[in-house]
Amino acid sequence: MVELDLTADLQQQVAQAYRTKTPLNICAGNTKAFYGRQATGQKLDVSGHSGILSYEPSELVLTARAGTPLTHIEAALSAHGQMLAFEPPHWGNAATIGGTLACNLSGPRRVYTGSARDFLLGCHVLNGQADLLHFGGEVMKNVAGYDAARLMAGAMGTLGVLLDVSLKVLPMPLHKLTLVQTGICAADALVKMNELAGKALPLSASAWVNGDLYLRFSGAASTIAAVKQNLAGDALAEDEAFWLAIRELQHGFFEGELPLWRIALPQVAVQPEVAGDWLIEWGGAQRWLRSDAPAELIRAQVAALGGHAAILHGGDRTGEIFQPLSAGVALLHQRLKLAFDPARILNPRRMYENL
Amino acid sequence: MFNYDPHPVASISKADLVTQLLALLPRDCVLFEAEDLGPYECDGLSAYRQLPWVTVLPHTVAQVQAVMRLCYQHQLPVVARGAGTGLSGGALPHPNGVLLSLAKLKSILSVDVLGRTARVQPGVRNLAISQAVAAHGLYYAPDPSSQIACTIGGNVAENSGGVHCLKYGLTVHNILQIKIVSVDGELLTIGSEAFDSAGYDLLALMTGSEGMLGVIVEITVRLLPVPEQAQVVLAAFDDVAQAATAVADIITAGIIPAGLEMMDKLAINAAEDYAHAGYPRDAEAILLCELDGMREDVADQIMRVQAILTRVGATEVRLAADEAARALLWKGRKSAFPAVGRLSPDYYCMDGTIPRRHLPVVLRRIAELSAQYGLAVANVFHAGDGNLHPLILYDANKEGELEQVEAFGGKILELCVEVGGSITGEHGVGMEKINQMCVQFDALALTQFHAIKYAFDPKGLLNPGKAVPTLHRCAEFGAMHVHRGQVPFPELERF
Ligand SMILES: Cc1cc2nc3c(=O)[nH]c(=O)nc-3n(C[C@H](O)[C@H](O)[C@H](O)COP(=O)(O)OP(=O)(O)OC[C@H]3O[C@@H](n4cnc5c(N)ncnc54)[C@H](O)[C@@H]3O)c2cc1C
Numbered sequence: 001m002v003e004l005d006l007t008a009d010l011q012q013q014v015a016q017a018y019r020t021k022t023p024l025n026i027c028a029g030n031t032k033a034f035y036g037r038q039a040t041g042q043k044l045d046v047s048g049h050s051g052i053l054s055y056e057p058s059e060l061v062l063t064a065r066a067g068t069p070l071t072h073i074e075a076a077l078s079a080h081g082q083m084l085a086f087e088p089p090h091w092g093n094a095a096t097i098g099g100t101l102a103c104n105l106s107g108p109r110r111v112y113t114g115s116a117r118d119f120l121l122g123c124h125v126l127n128g129q130a131d132l133l134h135f136g137g138e139v140m141k142n143v144a145g146y147d148a149a150r151l152m153a154g155a156m157g158t159l160g161v162l163l164d165v166s167l168k169v170l171p172m173p174l175h176k177l178t179l180v181q182t183g184i185c186a187a188d189a190l191v192k193m194n195e196l197a198g199k200a201l202p203l204s205a206s207a208w209v210n211g212d213l214y215l216r217f218s219g220a221a222s223t224i225a226a227v228k229q230n231l232a233g234d235a236l237a238e239d240e241a242f243w244l245a246i247r248e249l250q251h252g253f254f255e256g257e258l259p260l261w262r263i264a265l266p267q268v269a270v271q272p273e274v275a276g277d278w279l280i281e282w283g284g285a286q287r288w289l290r291s292d293a294p295a296e297l298i299r300a301q302v303a304a305l306g307g308h309a310a311i312l313h314g315g316d317r318t319g320e321i322f323q324p325l326s327a328g329v330a331l332l333h334q335r336l337k338l339a340f341d342p343a344r345i346l347n348p349r350r351m352y353e354n355l
Numbered sequence: 356m357f358n359y360d361p362h363p364v365a366s367i368s369k370a371d372l373v374t375q376l377l378a379l380l381p382r383d384c385v386l387f388e389a390e391d392l393g394p395y396e397c398d399g400l401s402a403y404r405q406l407p408w409v410t411v412l413p414h415t416v417a418q419v420q421a422v423m424r425l426c427y428q429h430q431l432p433v434v435a436r437g438a439g440t441g442l443s444g445g446a447l448p449h450p451n452g453v454l455l456s457l458a459k460l461k462s463i464l465s466v467d468v469l470g471r472t473a474r475v476q477p478g479v480r481n482l483a484i485s486q487a488v489a490a491h492g493l494y495y496a497p498d499p500s501s502q503i504a505c506t507i508g509g510n511v512a513e514n515s516g517g518v519h520c521l522k523y524g525l526t527v528h529n530i531l532q533i534k535i536v537s538v539d540g541e542l543l544t545i546g547s548e549a550f551d552s553a554g555y556d557l558l559a560l561m562t563g564s565e566g567m568l569g570v571i572v573e574i575t576v577r578l579l580p581v582p583e584q585a586q587v588v589l590a591a592f593d594d595v596a597q598a599a600t601a602v603a604d605i606i607t608a609g610i611i612p613a614g615l616e617m618m619d620k621l622a623i624n625a626a627e628d629y630a631h632a633g634y635p636r637d638a639e640a641i642l643l644c645e646l647d648g649m650r651e652d653v654a655d656q657i658m659r660v661q662a663i664l665t666r667v668g669a670t671e672v673r674l675a676a677d678e679a680a681r682a683l684l685w686k687g688r689k690s691a692f693p694a695v696g697r698l699s700p701d702y703y704c705m706d707g708t709i710p711r712r713h714l715p716v717v718l719r720r721i722a723e724l725s726a727q728y729g730l731a732v733a734n735v736f737h738a739g740d741g742n743l744h745p746l747i748l749y750d751a752n753k754e755g756e757l758e759q760v761e762a763f764g765g766k767i768l769e770l771c772v773e774v775g776g777s778i779t780g781e782h783g784v785g786m787e788k789i790n791q792m793c794v795q796f797d798a799l800a801l802t803q804f805h806a807i808k809y810a811f812d813p814k815g816l817l818n819p820g821k822a823v824p825t826l827h828r829c830a831e832f833g834a835m836h837v838h839r840g841q842v843p844f845p846e847l848e849r850f
Pocket of ligand 1: 436437438444445446477500505506507508509510517569570692
């Protein structure tokens, strides 16, 4: 899949950096530059490594170079009535598929159809010694060797430079409907979202903000008609705009100066006892918090409930951004980092201080 | 550095090991006499057999940790085992090692109905999970055909799939968190009960790692609501290529069936003799297409699927009229392996994946190979996701026939790689496909796999010799992956 001329240049840059032990800052569209710890190192620009390499609608598989803009991929898929079912956030026009996978970012549909990582079938990467590696493939089922492809998802470029990715894609549902129920507290909203998810309904997104519960359903016309008839709530007219604003962190909730936390919790976990404003998504699995409560307090509360917290805006980006790992798991991380990047040149410290 | 060649000599006598194990475990949890070890000499791939040195069957996670610490101290190989239904020799014992059975860790620890998760021990059988939560209208989606017997721990270790994984995903898509005991006996939590976890996706890495990276001692699975309705359509074709076209057309039309299975003529007839499912015996291929979801959705999709099947040229399109008819159509498919097994003394089940569009050419090549080797093949196919199960018929008592079968099987797997697929879709590499790993992966990728192994298990004690071949072995096997004209394994002398 990888084309030599485009790849050779990146490979040379990584090889050179490996020889000289020069830290690299991998970037493409720069839309996620704010995410994670402060980036340092010499820029390795992969944005030129762009283009869809193959797309077979009947196989539900698309392979694209890492620097391909998300908008480009989404347009190609939509021409065939298909989509990236993890509904990736863009967080800027220049967002690329590589950055999306490196951060494992998924949008409103995530808990109902799967995450970016779930749809990743294979990839080519350069490890920290500039070895060109191919993991996984372009088939749905492949259990040969360790799943190093999915290991790349969410590793924030600290284990390898993504060159191209193969993704499973899905048909786009033809119809959708968002129902709004008003005047609901967070605890009740969590129960409702999960009760509905436990029924055989085509739920495709859920959110709670400002006392309103939003539920999106997607499917055939007859299915949507049945949902409308049987479930409570008012149809939301501008639903496209609503879910886009949630996905892109552009809803009014995200305005203002207070630090923004992304909190992952078991779906039915109670609300952590932290003063601040909350927006709940993913049936409770992703919750956004605006609060200037101390980081230690937030992390402790969230950990006690089985979750983890990351600070997205307003934190000290030279300190830890993501939830600290348990000692045993942290050790495995360091050993894996060395297995892929012995000189620690790939996005060092971007994820954790010691990676 | 990465040397997992079988540990030739044990550092402790068997008598001493048994004494030390008996200090950790109740008497009946340590097996060391040949007659007690017999049941553990192979997994579902019975062509490969090896008695373990000792088998242990701990009851608790603390006992698993104690056993692992002891083995680590004496540098003894450990092979984890669930139900032993694996089809690639993954649980094949090590002659100087401990076989660690997780079969006694079989409690369902908790079920969260509202949150739709269950926390279970590794020895719980796959089907037992769905049975335990059925009263709540929930089930665990991945459904390997071996689901009555296989364990969830084995499923995670193999990343098992089933008939329904086209729509509902593999094991990796249906678990949230696992607990593992590391090679040195430490208990670690991987993943989280939230939908993601901080740090690297170690959950994905552990899933399908075939007992090479750690011992899985607890799993939190996701549960799904039982669909309101499921219906199945059978379609018969005169030509396998037409059946393949129908599959592509259904998916291109935006329909993701819950199951989409294909069988060829030999498999159809074997299944019909066995299950009397009413399959058309003269068809070259049949498709079983199951649609599930809300009643309205199913009705809509059934109509569209029937139209596509007819347009593509099906000689018969039959909708199961009721639940009994649906169950009967599936019974034929689900008993296809034992049914084919009645056609000859032995059969060998292959497991390759291909991009679906290459199906006609791959089936043609398999037929050619079948003629060349003089061995019949029945094809059963998870058509929706491109996972082939050619079943090669043979007689193990005939001198040299097993070797012929292995050679034939190896050719089929190499063919899968050639058309852009994989040597295994769900059964794993184990001992069986270790040579074909050299065909699918180049030396750099294999070296990276060894480095991953080293990060978890620097002494190479967990399931040694399986899943990832040494470069040395690949060089001996001779079927090296030539990557863009580069000489393969230039770094061989390093090892
Ligand atoms: C008739 C038949 C039909 C089958 N159909 C399917 C199918 O449709 N889909 C499918 O995917 N598979 C299928 N299989 C294969 C097999 O059932 C699966 O691979 C299953 O997941 C194995 O589970 P097990 O408990 O028997 O594991 P075992 O066979 O005991 O072990 C399998 C591997 O997992 C490791 N292991 C087991 N438990 C643990 C643990 N707790 N921690 C770490 N490692 C562990 C072992 O070391 C070994 O490498 C079938 C097998 C048979 C016999």
